[in-house]
Amino acid sequence: MSSQASSQSDEGPILHRIKVTSGWCIEEKRRRSRLSQEALADDVGITVRWLREIEGGNPRATIEDHLRCAASLGLATGYLLILILFMERQMNFPRELLLDDLSELEERCVSSIAEFSVERLAKRLGLSGRRDVRPD
DSSP states (O other): HHHHHHHHHHHHHHHHHHHHHHHHHHHHHHHHHTTHHHHHHHTTOHHHHHHHHTTTTTTOOOOHHHHHHHHTTTOOOOHHHHHHHHHHHHHOOOGGGGGSSHHHHHHHHHHHHHHHHHHHHHTTTEEEEEEEEOOO
């Protein structure tokens, strides 16, 4: 078994697919920004060869490598979280959408999570359904 195949099976197929899709997003964003691999690698502080590996979805690349490249390109880190959520649920997410501005989607996700958390906390405290409860 090759070392790449071994690394892929060690980290699991979902994480490998996330890295492959993330690498694609990084490469596409870099190309659309008309940025060379040399320029991006220099900005991130990695070698061009390693950037090629990241863009190719090398399983040895860390999520931190992907996040650093994404941040340098102005990609919101939400693209990675969205991938994780969809892939864990075995749902397809059109990767082309990951290159769009995800700020509204991220805002909705954060708002939904906050609202859900407040509702659960209110239920635990016995405050659900009571609208007259106000902090002093």
